[in-house]
Amino acid sequence: MPNADELVAIAAEHDRNDPLAAWRDEFYVVDPDLAYLDGNSLGMPPKRTFGRVDRLMRDEWAGGLIRSWEHWLDMPQRVGAQLAPLIGAQPDEVAVHDSTTVNLYQIIRTAVRLRPDRSVIAIDPGDFPTDRYVVDSIAAADGLTVRAGFEQLDDVAVAVRSMIDYRSAEITDIAAETARARSAGALTVWDLSHAAGLHPVGLNAAGAQLAVGCTYKFLNGGPGAPAFTYVASDLIGDVDEPFHGWFAQTDQFAMGPTFDPRDDIGRMRIGTPGMFSLIGAQCGIEVSAEAGIDAIRAKSIELGRFALECCDMLGLTTSTPRDDERRGGHICVNHPDARQLVARLAAERNVLADFREPNVIRLGCSPLTTRFSDVARATVAVAELSG
């Protein structure tokens, strides 16, 4: 393969100069030779998670038993406060709870109720499936109309959008698009699943109103770690979320006759939080916070540039944006045999990527764990196997 050796050498040089390289040591790596490029579906485990989960089991559950709920009760908000600076929000604007799907449902229905005079929800028909299915189900139940795309917004109640596209990695300008929707009278719900832990996002600076996202991708929270909800502080007093669960109740253990929601982000909570999954989210968020989101984003840009350089030198086709400002954390290589190539990368080359319909090989670069040499090895392998 022409250029392969050269790319491997360039990658090694990048790895030597990578200011975040040492952060990989914070993670439990079982197979150091594996090129793990699926961290944007499931991040790797921080080493600290092991000890913290063990402490949760031994000291807090077994030792403290029910008494530990004193400490656990507000964990979703404490972990939310830790996540907030990573996405440009205030500590009291974020709670970590439930799943992205549940939180999407909650925040979209919440948003719809804030625009009772409108009956259209706008979404990109190419957006992630659960976003689309949730929008469709809410529209069907509440007699609303779903509109494809965001050109016309002046009758839209809520625009539901992903900040970073799960296939192309294209970044949408959330400040510009939130402002455009706002000036048309529409609210915007941002899905940050492919952005949180990778990009500074800047929710407050963008004037963002409502957002959700997951913690198991770039935030390395673990399989099915809980998602999060963001509500801008100037909106929180107005929102009436649909669930009215007892963990959103002002004086929860008074168990009073009627629901009286907390006056802060706690009102977006629903039921009893799963502490094991939440502690995983907390550990992942901590590691990202310590490494620094700006340094993470800087390395993400370098990884992306290098991956595109590899694609170009190896003759691979990609639809991922060239402009750093418009590119998220993965590179998509387009190939008609993408599905089969992803399987062969795993079976023959110890490279884990993932396949997305119809023709996408997604190479996810997670800045705290992905090496430039992983990118070189993966792209060379794609070129060799498809050549």
Next chain:
Amino acid sequence: MPNADELVAIAAEHDRNDPLAAWRDEFYVVDPDLAYLDGNSLGMPPKRTFGRVDRLMRDEWAGGLIRSWEHWLDMPQRVGAQLAPLIGAQPDEVAVHDSTTVNLYQIIRTAVRLRPDRSVIAIDPGDFPTDRYVVDSIAAADGLTVRAGFEQLDDVAVAVRSMIDYRSAEITDIAAETARARSAGALTVWDLSHAAGLHPVGLNAAGAQLAVGCTYKFLNGGPGAPAFTYVASDLIGDVDEPFHGWFAQTDQFAMGPTFDPRDDIGRMRIGTPGMFSLIGAQCGIEVSAEAGIDAIRAKSIELGRFALECCDMLGLTTSTPRDDERRGGHICVNHPDARQLVARLAAERNVLADFREPNVIRLGCSPLTTRFSDVARATVAVAELSG
């Protein structure tokens, strides 16, 4: 304290003859002298959970990484199948997922849609808060009426009921009450939170249609372990649950344009399951299944009888039913200073009970971990402190 020594001696004799006594060794006990009578708020940790969580972290997450989702994807249904016989259901009628509050919302809205010609939801105004708040929120959003109590059912869409009352421990006859509602054209949603893992329930035998419950109480699944949903097999084809999340989709990774729900209990799933919390639920369910739900129920009855005997001999007031068939897994001692007494039991006597408004000291007897001597020591302590 008269009778105290006698009760302690009787308790010791019961403990020697307890066929389930050895099951306490399956649990990680930090303080063997603690009388832990709050297992119906948070069960104790099975020892096996420690190893299984560790394996999940090391082998499945760190080792398998994204590949482990092949194994994880159907875990909510596999764990549901393990739980099913403990509540008298078929393996394909139960899924373990999300929280009780989310599942209540889901199942109640699902039920309401199955009775589109009716507009009343019936609930006991003394039921658990999250049940009441969720019913109120659905009624408010969908323009339905909430009725207190179950006397008149002929215009009711859904009756939402707890099988075992969280304060008095009174058991409702789910067969009789489901039949009565059914003959009036109403569906019944059973909340089994204080029954699952304690009582055989017998959902199929009772003709039960819909149910939810939690796994962190008598099933010892851990803090915030996921809840479960039961839908009778003859109903599953008809239900249209409100969320339409991608984990309920027939061919999930085709990521097709429209939602096409699975044809089995999997359609009640919503988003990405938290694997750490789910593995805890699985371990707890396994221990209960191995001990046997009939043996658990038999010991529960003996613990309750003995606790009532203690109350009588010590002059304590209780509103817990005397009839074994109508009594669940805890004893409630009524006392005007209940709140203060619960605090003193913990601080001065190493007894953990809990307080429920307005005047209830709840002594939860969890048959796999509670000793008769715990019950004797706790009731004697209540009598002494309040005497």
